[in-house]
Amino acid sequence: MSILAIRIDGKAVSAAVREEVKQQAAALTAQGHQPALAVILVGEDPASQVYVRNKHKACAECGIRSLQYELPASTTQQELLTLIQTLNEDDTVDGILCQLPLPRHLDEQAVILAIDPKKDVDAFHPVNAGRIMSGDYGFLPCTPAGIMEMLRRYDIAIPGKRCVVIGRSNIVGKPMAMLLINAGGTVTVCNSKTRDLPAVTREADILVAAVGKPHFVTADMVKEGAVVIDVGINRNTEGKLCGDVAFDEVSEKASYITPVPGGVGPMTITMLLQNTITAAKIHKEENE
Numbered sequence: 001m002s003i004l005a006i007r008i009d010g011k012a013v014s015a016a017v018r019e020e021v022k023q024q025a026a027a028l029t030a031q032g033h034q035p036a037l038a039v040i041l042v043g044e045d046p047a048s049q050v051y052v053r054n055k056h057k058a059c060a061e062c063g064i065r066s067l068q069y070e071l072p073a074s075t076t077q078q079e080l081l082t083l084i085q086t087l088n089e090d091d092t093v094d095g096i097l098c099q100l101p102l103p104r105h106l107d108e109q110a111v112i113l114a115i116d117p118k119k120d121v122d123a124f125h126p127v128n129a130g131r132i133m134s135g136d137y138g139f140l141p142c143t144p145a146g147i148m149e150m151l152r153r154y155d156i157a158i159p160g161k162r163c164v165v166i167g168r169s170n171i172v173g174k175p176m177a178m179l180l181i182n183a184g185g186t187v188t189v190c191n192s193k194t195r196d197l198p199a200v201t202r203e204a205d206i207l208v209a210a211v212g213k214p215h216f217v218t219a220d221m222v223k224e225g226a227v228v229i230d231v232g233i234n235r236n237t238e239g240k241l242c243g244d245v246a247f248d249e250v251s252e253k254a255s256y257i258t259p260v261p262g263g264v265g266p267m268t269i270t271m272l273l274q275n276t277i278t279a280a281k282i283h284k285e286e287n288e
């Protein structure tokens, strides 16, 4: 009989971190500096609307003031950059987030560059990306930061471990790999051109799947006893939410596994809240 992996409960970890965020927000507010996050949404993408609504709700629950800017899809590049500049200069705003993807006529890279790195709570600005390389963190990108937090809270040690990340995106795969390197892991990053992927993933003590394909990671790709982290958010053929990992079969081989939903997902917004607290602390110190 096989033993099932321990499910890493992202909701529980998230609730614990949010409690700490709430306490930090209350302490800052008591000192006259309520943390504030400005969220910009351009256009009417339904998924983005849900994300922004959830961010607003999460802020409210933790005592973070959230300002929402809902701009029409026809917004020009200049109008968007002007709003960001205004928020950069606004002393009452600690964090700025522009929900991606943007409508096609807008230049995402220019928008990322326009946000003051000290208010860049998504950590997409090259200054913050560079700081991850050097191990001198200001803000960490929310999804990889959330994964590191889950590993820490489940006492999963990284030094000396073989870590394999499937996916090399700027928001998940690359920063994830860098955080694992900084933590002492021996890290391999795979992509769509990787030869004999299963042979590589079977080497992993810690396997992170950030591919965007339902049930992509099957049991034959996983080493007995591996820790398996599923970043994917996909819909299966019945329209149900699922990850990149074939959860049931991989559960019979892994030691720890994150479910979808209820794993990495809840941590992402939570780390955004944590980043907003960090931004507020930096900002408060500067103003003192």
Ligand code: NAP
Pocket: 143, 166, 167, 168, 169, 170, 171, 172, 173, 190, 191, 192, 193, 194, 197, 210, 211, 212, 213, 231, 232, 233, 234, 264, 265, 268
């Ligand atoms: P992405 O930019 O599309 O990157 C996907 C990566 O997977 C690429 O590097 C791609 O390789 C690689 N890949 C695709 N097919 C592959 C194959 N057959 N073998 C090996 N590698 C392959 O996606 P992303 O933004 O990183 O997101 C990945 C997934 O995570 C998506 O499902 C997304 O919805 C989800 N996500 C979840 C959260 C969360 O909060 N839980 C946050 C962000 C993203 P190439 O570079 O060679 O094309």
